[in-house]
Amino acid sequence: MRSLAYFIGTFAVALMLGIGSAWYMIEQGSPLTTTKVGPWASWNALGNPTADPYTKAHLARSGRLPLTSTVARYFVARADSAGHGLTSACEYLIVGSPINARWWSVALYDDNGSLIENPSQRYSFNSEEMLSHADGTYRIHVARAARPENWLPSGDDTDRNLVLMLRIYSPRDTDSLGIGLVPDDRLPTIERLSCE
Amino acid sequence: MRIKIPGLYIVLCVVLAGLIHIVAVLTLPALAPKNAQARLAALGPANTMIELPAAAPGRQAMPMMAPDVRYAFCRFDLTNGPIRLSATIADDLWLIGLYTAEGDNFYAVAGADLKKRDVQFVIVAPDQTVEEAGVDSPETSEEILVVNSPVTEGIAMIRAPLKGPSRAERADEALKTTSCGPYTKAG
Numbered sequence: 166m167r168s169l170a171y172f173i174g175t176f177a178v179a180l181m182l183g184i185g186s187a188w189y190m191i192e193q194g195s196p197l198t199t200t201k202v203g204p205w206a207s208w209n210a211l212g213n214p215t216a217d218p219y220t221k222a223h224l225a226r227s228g229r230l231p232l233t234s235t236v237a238r239y240f241v242a243r244a245d246s247a248g249h250g251l252t253s254a255c256e257y258l259i260v261g262s263p264i265n266a267r268w269w270s271v272a273l274y275d276d277n278g279s280l281i282e283n284p285s286q287r288y289s290f291n292s293e294e295m296l297s298h299a300d301g302t303y304r305i306h307v308a309r310a311a312r313p314e315n316w317l318p319s320g321d322d323t324d325r326n327l328v329l330m331l332r333i334y335s336p337r338d339t340d341s342l343g344i345g346l347v348p349d350d351r352l353p354t355i356e357r358l359s360c361e
Numbered sequence: 362m363r364i365k366i367p368g369l370y371i372v373l374c375v376v377l378a379g380l381i382h383i384v385a386v387l388t389l390p391a392l393a394p395k396n397a398q399a400r401l402a403a404l405g406p407a408n409t410m411i412e413l414p415a416a417a418p419g420r421q422a423m424p425m426m427a428p429d430v431r432y433a434f435c436r437f438d439l440t441n442g443p444i445r446l447s448a449t450i451a452d453d454l455w456l457i458g459l460y461t462a463e464g465d466n467f468y469a470v471a472g473a474d475l476k477k478r479d480v481q482f483v484i485v486a487p488d489q490t491v492e493e494a495g496v497d498s499p500e501t502s503e504e505i506l507v508v509n510s511p512v513t514e515g516i517a518m519i520r521a522p523l524k525g526p527s528r529a530e531r532a533d534e535a536l537k538t539t540s541c542g543p544y545t546k547a548g
Contacts, residue, residue, distance in 0.1 A: 183381025214467050289428045
Protein backbone atom coordinates (compact mmCIF):
# COMPACT_ATOMS: atom_id res chain seq x y z
CA MET A 166 0.00 0.00 0.00
CA ARG A 167 2.77 2.37 0.95
CA SER A 168 4.78 1.56 -2.18
CA LEU A 169 1.73 2.34 -4.32
CA ALA A 170 1.42 5.75 -2.64
CA TYR A 171 5.14 6.31 -3.19
CA PHE A 172 4.77 5.37 -6.83
CA ILE A 173 1.82 7.70 -7.45
CA GLY A 174 3.63 10.48 -5.60
CA THR A 175 6.79 9.90 -7.64
CA PHE A 176 4.82 10.01 -10.88
CA ALA A 177 2.97 13.19 -9.92
CA VAL A 178 6.18 14.99 -8.94
CA ALA A 179 7.94 13.77 -12.12
CA LEU A 180 5.04 15.04 -14.24
CA MET A 181 5.20 18.47 -12.63
CA LEU A 182 8.98 18.67 -12.89
CA GLY A 183 9.08 17.44 -16.49
CA ILE A 184 6.27 19.66 -17.81
CA GLY A 185 7.30 22.61 -15.68
CA SER A 186 10.93 22.57 -16.79
CA ALA A 187 9.91 22.09 -20.43
CA TRP A 188 7.46 24.99 -20.20
CA TYR A 189 10.05 27.24 -18.58
CA MET A 190 12.77 26.49 -21.13
CA ILE A 191 10.35 27.00 -24.04
CA GLU A 192 8.66 30.16 -22.76
CA GLN A 193 11.47 31.91 -20.92
CA GLY A 194 14.48 30.44 -22.67
CA SER A 195 17.74 29.35 -21.10
CA PRO A 196 21.43 30.15 -21.63
CA LEU A 197 21.41 27.29 -24.19
CA THR A 198 18.97 29.07 -26.49
CA THR A 199 18.82 32.76 -25.65
CA THR A 200 21.15 35.72 -25.24
CA LYS A 201 20.24 38.17 -22.51
CA VAL A 202 21.63 41.70 -22.56
CA GLY A 203 20.22 43.93 -19.83
CA PRO A 204 16.43 43.81 -20.22
CA TRP A 205 16.66 42.38 -23.76
CA ALA A 206 16.42 38.71 -24.70
CA SER A 207 17.01 37.22 -28.13
CA TRP A 208 16.55 33.61 -29.26
CA ASN A 209 19.82 32.84 -31.03
CA ALA A 210 18.49 30.37 -33.61
CA LEU A 211 14.90 31.62 -34.05
CA GLY A 212 13.63 30.71 -37.52
CA ASN A 213 16.81 28.81 -38.36
CA PRO A 214 16.13 25.38 -39.94
CA THR A 215 18.90 23.85 -37.80
CA ALA A 216 17.51 25.27 -34.54
CA ASP A 217 17.34 23.14 -31.39
CA PRO A 218 14.00 21.61 -30.23
CA TYR A 219 13.46 24.29 -27.56
CA THR A 220 13.73 27.10 -30.10
CA LYS A 221 11.43 25.23 -32.53
CA ALA A 222 8.86 24.68 -29.78
CA HIS A 223 9.08 28.35 -28.79
CA LEU A 224 8.54 29.38 -32.42
CA ALA A 225 5.51 27.10 -32.86
CA ARG A 226 3.91 28.45 -29.68
CA SER A 227 4.65 32.08 -30.56
CA GLY A 228 2.58 31.94 -33.78
CA ARG A 229 5.17 34.18 -35.42
CA LEU A 230 7.09 33.80 -38.67
CA PRO A 231 10.45 35.45 -37.93
CA LEU A 232 13.34 35.80 -40.35
CA THR A 233 16.44 33.74 -39.68
CA SER A 234 19.33 35.37 -37.80
CA THR A 235 21.45 35.93 -40.93
CA VAL A 236 19.01 38.60 -42.20
CA ALA A 237 17.28 39.83 -39.04
CA ARG A 238 17.69 39.91 -35.28
CA TYR A 239 14.84 40.27 -32.78
CA PHE A 240 15.21 41.44 -29.17
CA VAL A 241 12.32 41.38 -26.71
CA ALA A 242 12.09 43.24 -23.36
CA ARG A 243 9.44 42.51 -20.74
CA ALA A 244 11.17 44.46 -17.97
CA ASP A 245 13.06 47.72 -17.55
CA SER A 246 16.82 47.92 -17.08
CA ALA A 247 16.38 47.52 -13.31
CA GLY A 248 14.44 44.28 -13.82
CA HIS A 249 10.93 45.54 -12.96
CA GLY A 250 8.18 44.28 -15.29
CA LEU A 251 7.00 46.79 -17.90
CA THR A 252 3.50 48.06 -17.13
CA SER A 253 1.24 50.79 -18.47
CA ALA A 254 1.00 52.17 -14.90
CA CYS A 255 4.54 53.50 -15.30
CA GLU A 256 6.29 55.85 -17.67
CA TYR A 257 9.59 54.80 -19.28
CA LEU A 258 12.43 56.45 -21.11
CA ILE A 259 14.24 54.37 -23.73
CA VAL A 260 17.66 55.73 -24.63
CA GLY A 261 19.79 54.23 -27.39
CA SER A 262 22.42 54.71 -30.06
CA PRO A 263 22.06 54.03 -33.79
CA ILE A 264 22.43 50.41 -34.91
CA ASN A 265 24.54 49.40 -37.90
CA ALA A 266 21.76 47.87 -40.00
CA ARG A 267 19.70 48.79 -43.05
CA TRP A 268 16.54 49.23 -40.99
CA TRP A 269 15.49 48.79 -37.39
CA SER A 270 12.40 49.49 -35.33
CA VAL A 271 11.18 49.61 -31.71
CA ALA A 272 7.54 48.54 -31.30
CA LEU A 273 5.27 48.33 -28.23
CA TYR A 274 2.80 45.48 -27.53
CA ASP A 275 0.74 44.07 -24.69
CA ASP A 276 1.77 40.68 -23.30
CA ASN A 277 -0.33 38.86 -25.94
CA GLY A 278 1.77 40.47 -28.67
CA SER A 279 -1.07 42.78 -29.71
CA LEU A 280 -0.62 46.43 -30.60
CA ILE A 281 -2.15 48.93 -28.18
CA GLU A 282 -5.02 51.19 -29.26
CA ASN A 283 -4.21 54.91 -29.15
CA PRO A 284 -5.62 58.03 -30.83
CA SER A 285 -2.41 58.95 -32.65
CA GLN A 286 -2.13 55.42 -34.12
CA ARG A 287 1.52 55.30 -33.14
CA TYR A 288 2.78 51.79 -32.42
CA SER A 289 6.48 51.95 -33.24
CA PHE A 290 9.44 54.10 -34.21
CA ASN A 291 11.91 52.96 -36.84
CA SER A 292 15.38 54.08 -37.86
CA GLU A 293 14.04 56.21 -40.72
CA GLU A 294 11.38 58.21 -38.88
CA MET A 295 12.82 58.44 -35.35
CA LEU A 296 13.73 61.91 -34.11
CA SER A 297 17.34 61.67 -33.00
CA HIS A 298 20.01 64.01 -31.64
CA ALA A 299 23.03 65.32 -33.55
CA ASP A 300 25.19 62.47 -32.23
CA GLY A 301 22.69 59.90 -33.47
CA THR A 302 21.32 58.95 -30.05
CA TYR A 303 17.57 58.78 -29.61
CA ARG A 304 15.04 58.87 -26.77
CA ILE A 305 11.62 57.22 -26.81
CA HIS A 306 9.03 57.94 -24.11
CA VAL A 307 6.63 55.12 -23.29
CA ALA A 308 3.74 56.81 -21.50
CA ARG A 309 -0.04 57.00 -21.42
CA ALA A 310 -0.08 60.79 -21.88
CA ALA A 311 1.61 62.69 -24.72
CA ARG A 312 5.34 63.33 -24.38
CA PRO A 313 7.85 65.32 -26.46
CA GLU A 314 10.34 63.74 -28.90
CA ASN A 315 9.39 60.16 -29.72
CA TRP A 316 6.22 59.15 -27.84
CA LEU A 317 5.02 55.53 -27.80
CA PRO A 318 1.54 55.60 -26.22
CA SER A 319 0.82 52.79 -23.75
CA GLY A 320 -2.97 53.09 -23.97
CA ASP A 321 -5.75 54.02 -21.56
CA ASP A 322 -5.55 51.15 -19.07
CA THR A 323 -3.13 51.29 -16.14
CA ASP A 324 -2.92 47.54 -15.51
CA ARG A 325 -1.55 46.38 -18.84
CA ASN A 326 1.73 44.47 -19.05
CA LEU A 327 3.93 45.81 -21.82
CA VAL A 328 6.40 44.15 -24.18
CA LEU A 329 8.93 45.96 -26.34
CA MET A 330 10.39 44.45 -29.48
CA LEU A 331 13.48 45.74 -31.23
CA ARG A 332 13.68 44.26 -34.74
CA ILE A 333 16.85 44.75 -36.74
CA TYR A 334 16.70 43.98 -40.49
CA SER A 335 19.89 43.31 -42.46
CA PRO A 336 22.55 43.96 -39.78
CA ARG A 337 25.77 45.03 -41.52
CA ASP A 338 28.15 43.30 -39.08
CA THR A 339 28.07 39.52 -39.18
CA ASP A 340 30.04 36.68 -37.61
CA SER A 341 31.77 33.87 -39.53
CA LEU A 342 28.43 32.04 -39.91
CA GLY A 343 26.75 35.14 -41.34
CA ILE A 344 24.67 35.73 -38.21
CA GLY A 345 23.97 39.43 -37.67
CA LEU A 346 25.95 40.95 -34.83
CA VAL A 347 24.51 43.66 -32.63
CA PRO A 348 27.03 44.92 -30.04
CA ASP A 349 25.63 44.93 -26.50
CA ASP A 350 26.05 48.70 -26.14
CA ARG A 351 23.79 49.28 -29.17
CA LEU A 352 20.77 47.89 -27.31
CA PRO A 353 18.88 50.74 -25.66
CA THR A 354 18.41 51.13 -21.91
CA ILE A 355 14.89 51.27 -20.46
CA GLU A 356 14.58 53.57 -17.46
CA ARG A 357 11.45 53.75 -15.32
CA LEU A 358 10.59 57.40 -14.64
CA SER A 359 7.43 57.41 -12.54
CA CYS A 360 4.41 55.26 -11.72
CA GLU A 361 0.78 56.02 -10.97
CA MET B 362 15.59 -0.40 4.32
CA ARG B 363 13.27 2.49 5.19
CA ILE B 364 15.87 4.97 3.88
CA LYS B 365 16.70 3.02 0.75
CA ILE B 366 13.19 3.02 -0.74
CA PRO B 367 12.73 6.83 -0.94
CA GLY B 368 16.19 7.13 -2.51
CA LEU B 369 15.14 4.76 -5.26
CA TYR B 370 11.95 6.74 -5.82
CA ILE B 371 13.93 9.97 -6.12
CA VAL B 372 16.08 8.44 -8.87
CA LEU B 373 12.95 7.12 -10.58
CA CYS B 374 11.33 10.54 -10.27
CA VAL B 375 14.29 12.32 -11.88
CA VAL B 376 14.52 9.84 -14.76
CA LEU B 377 10.77 10.01 -15.33
CA ALA B 378 10.79 13.83 -15.20
CA GLY B 379 13.60 13.87 -17.77
CA LEU B 380 11.65 11.62 -20.12
CA ILE B 381 8.46 13.68 -19.74
CA HIS B 382 10.51 16.84 -20.37
CA ILE B 383 11.95 15.45 -23.63
CA VAL B 384 8.58 14.18 -24.87
CA ALA B 385 6.92 17.52 -24.05
CA VAL B 386 9.56 19.57 -25.90
CA LEU B 387 9.53 17.33 -28.98
CA THR B 388 5.75 17.02 -29.32
CA LEU B 389 4.91 20.66 -28.61
CA PRO B 390 5.59 22.03 -32.13
CA ALA B 391 3.17 19.47 -33.59
CA LEU B 392 0.54 20.18 -30.92
CA ALA B 393 0.65 23.98 -31.07
CA PRO B 394 -2.70 24.72 -32.74
CA LYS B 395 -2.11 28.34 -33.71
CA ASN B 396 1.31 28.42 -35.32
CA ALA B 397 1.93 30.85 -38.15
CA GLN B 398 0.95 28.33 -40.87
CA ALA B 399 -2.45 27.74 -39.23
CA ARG B 400 -3.07 31.48 -38.86
CA LEU B 401 -2.17 32.23 -42.48
CA ALA B 402 -4.08 29.23 -43.88
CA ALA B 403 -7.27 30.77 -42.48
CA LEU B 404 -6.80 33.86 -44.69
CA GLY B 405 -7.01 32.32 -48.15
CA PRO B 406 -6.12 29.56 -50.59
CA ALA B 407 -2.66 28.21 -51.41
CA ASN B 408 -0.56 29.35 -54.41
CA THR B 409 -2.03 32.86 -54.32
CA MET B 410 -0.38 36.07 -53.19
CA ILE B 411 -2.28 37.57 -50.27
CA GLU B 412 -1.46 40.98 -48.86
CA LEU B 413 -1.96 41.33 -45.13
CA PRO B 414 -3.75 44.46 -43.92
CA ALA B 415 -1.49 46.86 -42.03
CA ALA B 416 -1.09 45.59 -38.48
CA ALA B 417 -3.27 47.57 -36.06
CA PRO B 418 -4.91 46.87 -32.68
CA GLY B 419 -7.32 43.96 -33.08
CA ARG B 420 -6.19 43.39 -36.67
CA GLN B 421 -3.08 41.25 -36.61
CA ALA B 422 -2.68 38.03 -38.56
CA MET B 423 0.13 36.98 -36.20
CA PRO B 424 1.27 38.16 -32.75
CA MET B 425 4.00 40.82 -32.62
CA MET B 426 3.68 41.82 -36.25
CA ALA B 427 5.58 44.96 -37.14
CA PRO B 428 3.24 47.94 -37.48
CA ASP B 429 5.76 49.64 -39.78
CA VAL B 430 6.23 46.74 -42.21
CA ARG B 431 3.79 45.72 -44.94
CA TYR B 432 3.53 41.97 -45.53
CA ALA B 433 2.37 39.82 -48.43
CA PHE B 434 2.49 36.04 -48.36
CA CYS B 435 1.85 33.00 -50.52
CA ARG B 436 1.26 29.57 -49.07
CA PHE B 437 2.93 27.41 -51.68
CA ASP B 438 2.00 23.81 -52.44
CA LEU B 439 4.41 22.07 -54.80
CA THR B 440 2.38 18.85 -55.09
CA ASN B 441 1.41 19.61 -58.71
CA GLY B 442 4.71 21.17 -59.73
CA PRO B 443 6.96 24.15 -59.02
CA ILE B 444 5.62 27.59 -58.09
CA ARG B 445 6.65 30.92 -59.56
CA LEU B 446 6.83 34.00 -57.36
CA SER B 447 7.18 37.25 -59.30
CA ALA B 448 7.97 40.58 -57.74
CA THR B 449 9.19 44.00 -58.70
CA ILE B 450 11.39 44.91 -55.79
CA ALA B 451 10.38 48.49 -55.01
CA ASP B 452 12.94 49.07 -52.28
CA ASP B 453 16.34 47.80 -51.14
CA LEU B 454 14.79 47.20 -47.71
CA TRP B 455 12.44 44.49 -48.96
CA LEU B 456 13.02 41.02 -47.58
CA ILE B 457 11.84 37.83 -49.22
CA GLY B 458 11.71 34.76 -47.00
CA LEU B 459 10.73 31.17 -47.69
CA TYR B 460 9.53 29.02 -44.79
CA THR B 461 8.51 25.46 -44.06
CA ALA B 462 5.05 24.97 -42.53
CA GLU B 463 6.79 24.75 -39.12
CA GLY B 464 8.28 28.22 -39.63
CA ASP B 465 11.86 27.27 -40.54
CA ASN B 466 13.17 30.13 -42.66
CA PHE B 467 15.19 28.10 -45.21
CA TYR B 468 15.76 30.95 -47.68
CA ALA B 469 15.98 34.71 -47.21
CA VAL B 470 17.24 37.51 -49.42
CA ALA B 471 17.19 41.31 -49.13
CA GLY B 472 16.19 43.57 -52.01
CA ALA B 473 19.60 45.22 -51.85
CA ASP B 474 21.29 41.87 -52.60
CA LEU B 475 19.33 41.25 -55.81
CA LYS B 476 20.91 42.36 -59.07
CA LYS B 477 17.69 43.38 -60.83
CA ARG B 478 14.41 45.00 -59.83
CA ASP B 479 12.22 42.42 -61.56
CA VAL B 480 12.75 39.09 -59.89
CA GLN B 481 11.23 35.67 -60.29
CA PHE B 482 11.69 32.96 -57.70
CA VAL B 483 10.99 29.47 -58.97
CA ILE B 484 10.32 27.29 -55.92
CA VAL B 485 11.11 23.66 -56.61
CA ALA B 486 10.44 20.56 -54.47
CA PRO B 487 13.31 18.10 -53.82
CA ASP B 488 12.15 15.67 -56.55
CA GLN B 489 11.41 18.32 -59.18
CA THR B 490 13.62 19.93 -61.80
CA VAL B 491 13.11 22.97 -64.00
CA GLU B 492 14.93 23.92 -67.15
CA GLU B 493 14.53 27.63 -67.15
CA ALA B 494 15.94 29.48 -70.10
CA GLY B 495 17.56 32.70 -69.06
CA VAL B 496 18.79 31.68 -65.63
CA ASP B 497 21.97 33.67 -65.00
CA SER B 498 21.73 35.11 -68.49
CA PRO B 499 22.78 38.77 -68.46
CA GLU B 500 20.61 39.65 -71.48
CA THR B 501 17.24 39.18 -69.79
CA SER B 502 15.68 42.05 -67.95
CA GLU B 503 14.55 39.78 -65.13
CA GLU B 504 16.52 37.98 -62.50
CA ILE B 505 15.41 34.37 -62.19
CA LEU B 506 16.32 32.46 -59.05
CA VAL B 507 15.59 28.77 -58.65
CA VAL B 508 15.17 27.91 -54.97
CA ASN B 509 15.13 24.31 -53.82
CA SER B 510 12.53 23.79 -51.12
CA PRO B 511 13.07 20.99 -48.59
CA VAL B 512 9.27 20.66 -48.24
CA THR B 513 6.30 20.49 -50.61
CA GLU B 514 4.18 22.85 -48.49
CA GLY B 515 5.45 26.09 -47.07
CA ILE B 516 5.11 29.86 -46.98
CA ALA B 517 6.73 32.64 -48.99
CA MET B 518 6.62 36.01 -47.26
CA ILE B 519 7.60 39.40 -48.62
CA ARG B 520 8.28 42.15 -46.12
CA ALA B 521 8.27 45.80 -47.11
CA PRO B 522 9.66 47.85 -44.19
CA LEU B 523 8.43 51.44 -44.30
CA LYS B 524 10.69 54.46 -44.14
CA GLY B 525 7.81 56.37 -42.58
CA PRO B 526 3.99 56.36 -42.41
CA SER B 527 3.81 58.38 -45.66
CA ARG B 528 5.40 55.49 -47.56
CA ALA B 529 2.70 52.99 -46.62
CA GLU B 530 0.52 53.61 -49.65
CA ARG B 531 3.38 53.14 -52.09
CA ALA B 532 4.44 49.90 -50.37
CA ASP B 533 0.88 48.60 -50.59
CA GLU B 534 0.79 49.40 -54.31
CA ALA B 535 4.11 47.67 -54.91
CA LEU B 536 3.08 44.57 -53.01
CA LYS B 537 -0.11 44.35 -55.09
CA THR B 538 2.01 43.81 -58.21
CA THR B 539 3.67 40.70 -56.75
CA SER B 540 2.21 37.38 -57.77
CA CYS B 541 2.43 33.71 -56.98
CA GLY B 542 1.14 30.80 -59.04
CA PRO B 543 1.93 27.56 -60.82
CA TYR B 544 5.16 27.59 -62.80
CA THR B 545 4.76 27.34 -66.54
CA LYS B 546 7.74 27.29 -68.81
CA ALA B 547 6.63 30.19 -70.97
CA GLY B 548 6.19 32.27 -67.83
